Amino acid sequence: MTLSNTKLEMIRRLIRRQLIGPLGKILDTLKAADLSEIMVKLTPEEQRIVLTTLHLSGKAGELLAELPEKNLREILGGVNDALLHKILTQVQADDAAMLLEHVDRVRAFEVLERLPSMISEKIEEIMRYPHDTAGSMMNTGFLEFYEATTAREALESLREYTRDTNDPIYSLYVMDETHKLMGVISIRALALAQPEDPLEEIMDRDPVVVDAFASTEEAARLITKYDLVSLPVVDESFALVGIIMVDDMIDTIMESMADEAYLMQGVTEQDRLETPVLRSVRSRLPWMAVNLLTAFVASSVVGLFEKSIAQVVALATFMPIVAGLGGNTGTQSLAVTIRALALGELERAEALRAVFRQVMVAILIGSIIGVSTGLIAYGWRGSPVLGLVIASSMLINMTIAGLVGSGVPLLLKAVGQDPAMGGGVLVTAVTDSLGFLAFLGIATMFIGYL
Amino acid sequence: MTLSNTKLEMIRRLIRRQLIGPLGKILDTLKAADLSEIMVKLTPEEQRIVLTTLHLSGKAGELLAELPEKNLREILGGVNDALLHKILTQVQADDAAMLLEHVDRVRAFEVLERLPSMISEKIEEIMRYPHDTAGSMMNTGFLEFYEATTAREALESLREYTRDTNDPIYSLYVMDETHKLMGVISIRALALAQPEDPLEEIMDRDPVVVDAFASTEEAARLITKYDLVSLPVVDESFALVGIIMVDDMIDTIMESMADEAYLMQGVTEQDRLETPVLRSVRSRLPWMAVNLLTAFVASSVVGLFEKSIAQVVALATFMPIVAGLGGNTGTQSLAVTIRALALGELERAEALRAVFRQVMVAILIGSIIGVSTGLIAYGWRGSPVLGLVIASSMLINMTIAGLVGSGVPLLLKAVGQDPAMGGGVLVTAVTDSLGFLAFLGIATMFIGYL
Numbered sequence: 001m002t003l004s005n006t007k008l009e010m011i012r013r014l015i016r017r018q019l020i021g022p023l024g025k026i027l028d029t030l031k032a033a034d035l036s037e038i039m040v041k042l043t044p045e046e047q048r049i050v051l052t053t054l055h056l057s058g059k060a061g062e063l064l065a066e067l068p069e070k071n072l073r074e075i076l077g078g079v080n081d082a083l084l085h086k087i088l089t090q091v092q093a094d095d096a097a098m099l100l101e102h103v104d105r106v107r108a109f110e111v112l113e114r115l116p117s118m119i120s121e122k123i124e125e126i127m128r129y130p131h132d133t134a135g136s137m138m139n140t141g142f143l144e145f146y147e148a149t150t151a152r153e154a155l156e157s158l159r160e161y162t163r164d165t166n167d168p169i170y171s172l173y174v175m176d177e178t179h180k181l182m183g184v185i186s187i188r189a190l191a192l193a194q195p196e197d198p199l200e201e202i203m204d205r206d207p208v209v210v211d212a213f214a215s216t217e218e219a220a221r222l223i224t225k226y227d228l229v230s231l232p233v234v235d236e237s238f239a240l241v242g243i244i245m246v247d248d249m250i251d252t253i254m255e256s257m258a259d260e261a262y263l264m265q266g267v268t269e270q271d272r273l274e275t276p277v278l279r280s281v282r283s284r285l286p287w288m289a290v291n292l293l294t295a296f297v298a299s300s301v302v303g304l305f306e307k308s309i310a311q312v313v314a315l316a317t318f319m320p321i322v323a324g325l326g327g328n329t330g331t332q333s334l335a336v337t338i339r340a341l342a343l344g345e346l347e348r349a350e351a352l353r354a355v356f357r358q359v360m361v362a363i364l365i366g367s368i369i370g371v372s373t374g375l376i377a378y379g380w381r382g383s384p385v386l387g388l389v390i391a392s393s394m395l396i397n398m399t400i401a402g403l404v405g406s407g408v409p410l411l412l413k414a415v416g417q418d419p420a421m422g423g424g425v426l427v428t429a430v431t432d433s434l435g436f437l438a439f440l441g442i443a444t445m446f447i448g449y450l
Numbered sequence: 451m452t453l454s455n456t457k458l459e460m461i462r463r464l465i466r467r468q469l470i471g472p473l474g475k476i477l478d479t480l481k482a483a484d485l486s487e488i489m490v491k492l493t494p495e496e497q498r499i500v501l502t503t504l505h506l507s508g509k510a511g512e513l514l515a516e517l518p519e520k521n522l523r524e525i526l527g528g529v530n531d532a533l534l535h536k537i538l539t540q541v542q543a544d545d546a547a548m549l550l551e552h553v554d555r556v557r558a559f560e561v562l563e564r565l566p567s568m569i570s571e572k573i574e575e576i577m578r579y580p581h582d583t584a585g586s587m588m589n590t591g592f593l594e595f596y597e598a599t600t601a602r603e604a605l606e607s608l609r610e611y612t613r614d615t616n617d618p619i620y621s622l623y624v625m626d627e628t629h630k631l632m633g634v635i636s637i638r639a640l641a642l643a644q645p646e647d648p649l650e651e652i653m654d655r656d657p658v659v660v661d662a663f664a665s666t667e668e669a670a671r672l673i674t675k676y677d678l679v680s681l682p683v684v685d686e687s688f689a690l691v692g693i694i695m696v697d698d699m700i701d702t703i704m705e706s707m708a709d710e711a712y713l714m715q716g717v718t719e720q721d722r723l724e725t726p727v728l729r730s731v732r733s734r735l736p737w738m739a740v741n742l743l744t745a746f747v748a749s750s751v752v753g754l755f756e757k758s759i760a761q762v763v764a765l766a767t768f769m770p771i772v773a774g775l776g777g778n779t780g781t782q783s784l785a786v787t788i789r790a791l792a793l794g795e796l797e798r799a800e801a802l803r804a805v806f807r808q809v810m811v812a813i814l815i816g817s818i819i820g821v822s823t824g825l826i827a828y829g830w831r832g833s834p835v836l837g838l839v840i841a842s843s844m845l846i847n848m849t850i851a852g853l854v855g856s857g858v859p860l861l862l863k864a865v866g867q868d869p870a871m872g873g874g875v876l877v878t879a880v881t882d883s884l885g886f887l888a889f890l891g892i893a894t895m896f897i898g899y900l
Binding site: 029031033068070155158159170187188190191192206208223224225226227228229246247248250251253254255257258262267271272273274277278280281284285287288289291292294295296298299300302303306309310313314315316317318319320321323324325327328329331332335336337338339340342343345346347350354357358360361364365368369372373376424425428432436 | 479481483490491518520605608609620637638640641642656658673674675676677678679696697698700701703704705707708712717721722723724727728730731734735737738739741742744745746748749750752753756759760763764765766767768769770771773774775777778779781782785786787788789790792793795796800804807808810811814815818819822823826856874875878882886
């Protein structure tokens with residue numbers, strides 16, 4: 001934090017004094033990820049000067065590819081066509097396609113038209129695929145090799161190819177004459193092979209692949225499951241169309257974990273801090289409506305017992321405790337279960353045992369917390385029966401909470417739904433309603449002794 | 451699911467009939483990650499036969515490294531010393547160290563002693579570092595190169611080295627005579643360099659590194675931030691001691707995202723589905739105690755207004771609605787904010803604007819939901835004043851919820867705490883207490899008109 005603030009101040013000073021030479025030297029020492037953090041704190045005018053300076057050392061594209069997408073439209077809006085053109089030739093095709101998404105449509109086409117066709121064709125190929133598909137995340141830079149090519153020939157073509165391109169290459173893809181993917185070889189295996197070995201002898205004939213129209217989540221799942229560094233993307237005829245790199249996917253992997261986790265709160269992946277207010281409202285309202293409905297159910301349960309509450313008003317006072325602790329118990333079991341499902345830690349065969357264990361945890365915590373609350377209530381209100389009613393209803397409610405919290409996501413998964421989907425609202429709905437039913441119901445049975 | 455179940459049945463049948471040849475062929479077609487899913491469904495006796503069969507083709511170690519850690523103790527317990535010895539020579543040193551963690555201490559040392567010292571030294575080097583450090587996740591397989599070495603010489607040493615080892619190598623590390631790390635070169639850059647280039651001309655002199663005793667989370671953060679494929683691990687004198695690969699870290703990256711997300715529910719990272727019941731109880735009890743305390747605060751607020759409730763029992767009926775909708779609004783803002791912080795999407799400068807926006811969202815949703823609830827209450831109970839009291843107190847509570855939900859994690863972060871830490875409990879504590887205060891307080895002011 002402090003280090004990057006010092007650099008930020010230094011960069012600002014050099015910009016003010018227009019010392020482009022020293023500015024370029026400082027910028028050169030920074031990694032793109034660090035520079036990106038500084039960049040978003042600069043004014044539009046300062047950003048323009050940084051980009052122009054970086055462009056001299058060919059590093060402007062690298063920085064732009066690293067910037068948060070939400071800042072791109074503004075920054076690219078301040079860049080002139082000549083610089084944009086230059087930047088697009090400096091970045092990988094997938095990054096170029098991503099950058100062009102944040103530029104006006106007409107301008108994007110004009111700039112594309114003026115690029116060398118070798119570059120623009122690759123970018124257009126990627127832009128054909130919708131935003132959330134594997135195809136939109138891929139790089140199209142790869143060389144075509146055949147099974148009879150030798151390791152030496154392959155290495156030579158590679159050396160030549162990389163002189164003209166920025167595409168990162170970790171693997172070679174071996175094809176037949178129809179472009180069908182026959183196998184994969186890592187550059188590492190190639191470099192270490194005997195020079196005269198034909199590729200078919202060193203290639204892996206059964207690579208993991210993903211369809212170009214599959215979701216980015218599916219690509220992330222494959223990379224995660226098989227611990228891949230790169231994932232080939234194929235079309236419907238199994239022809240290779242591009243490659244996805246793990247380093248480009250880490251953000252997607254992290255985001256899909258986060259989406260899953262926060263879904264249980266009724267927060268969708270489109271609902272971010274930077275989402276416009278009205279769109280956030282629209283995406284949350286349906287959940288709030290469901291929540292309102294379940295709250296009315298809980299409220300109706302209370303309504304059934306208004307006569308008891310009128311007789312013993314203290315019951316109203318203890319309602320929040322019974323509901324609150326039950327809700328928390330349920331949400332904890334829910335979080336533990338969804339977490340295990342999201343990380344792929346839970347086998348179907350273990351599901352029943354997992355629910356059983358969560359219920360046991362809930363019973364033990366329910367006993368301890370229930371008895372404590374009962375004793376406090378007894379001390380506060382002087383009624384031992386009230387204490388017993390509270391203790392027993394809390395134990396019942398927290399046991400149900402453990403069951404519902406762990407059971408709901410497993411049931412949702414069993415019927416093919418997203419296990420995290422709105423579980424939080426459902427669990428508190430059940431613990432509120434059943435908690436009030438247990439507490440006020442038992443209290444009504446013993447109303448004469450309270 | 452269906453595919454792997456068919457394979458599972460086929461494998462079981464071949465084991466029963468003791469057809470080891472065909473069994474080996476089927477097992478060979480499966481990737482380690484898929485085989486791992488099948489393995490955990492087999493009986494211990496079947497697992498032993500699969501491991502013995504895989505061992506013939508040298509693939510037993512690869513499978514074991516892929517199995518969930520919770521299954522390892524049982525499976526390794528069923529493996530005899532000769533097979534275990536063989537397996538440890540087949541896997542990378544970090545996986546060997548991880549496997550030995552799940553074997554009795556005495557047995558681990560006996561097996562280590564009988565391994566060739568070239569292998570056992572590497573494994574022991576990794577076992578020196580505590581479980582959650584970068585050192586425990588690293589591979590120690592690397593060659594030492596110097597700045598004057600040429601690309602051709604480096605490639606030749608590499609070819610020789612990889613004949614005797616399973617360590618994956620993506621980069622070369624260039625050192626001075628004290629082992630101090632001077633620079634890094636990807637194998638790709640090496641393969642593509644001119645053969646006579648000295649390494650110092652092609653190496654990156656400012657590589658991102660991690661300290662061996664840094665946490666695995668720190669290593670994950672660096673890999674994520676700088677989009678690295680491999681991360682060199684250094685000791686206090688900047689000497690290279692090992693390398694962490696991104697594919698070994700993906701699980702850690704996913705887990706640290708998940709930990710962060712579920713922390714807001716008061717679920718710690720040690721509290722998993724497979725955690726023994728008593729340990730889960732112990733880890734959750736402190737949170738439940740805090741929750742009990744805050745619930746008593748909310749309950750005391752209700753207690754202040756028992757006279758009003760005795761006069762108008764309907765107030766008790768509507769309490770769950772005011773508290774529930776407020777709690778949900780707060781938790782949603784909390785989830786959106788923690789999500790942004792966890793993904794590094796929120797700059798300090800934008801924090802105030804983010805809180806403002808969450809409050810705006812809460813005010814809009816509060817108006818819509820508050821007015822709807824007020825109208826329903828009016829229709830249900832026939833009192834327009836009751837409807838107004840409910841609508842206004844819900845709007846107040848939900849506005850506060852938006853402020854607290856987005857403000858609390860930002861405040862926690864500003865004072866150097868984990869922004870997710872128990873935010874869920876705190877937010878519902880505030881929305882319960884202030885919600886009851888607003889609702890019952892306003893109701894008491896107009897009690898004559900209800």
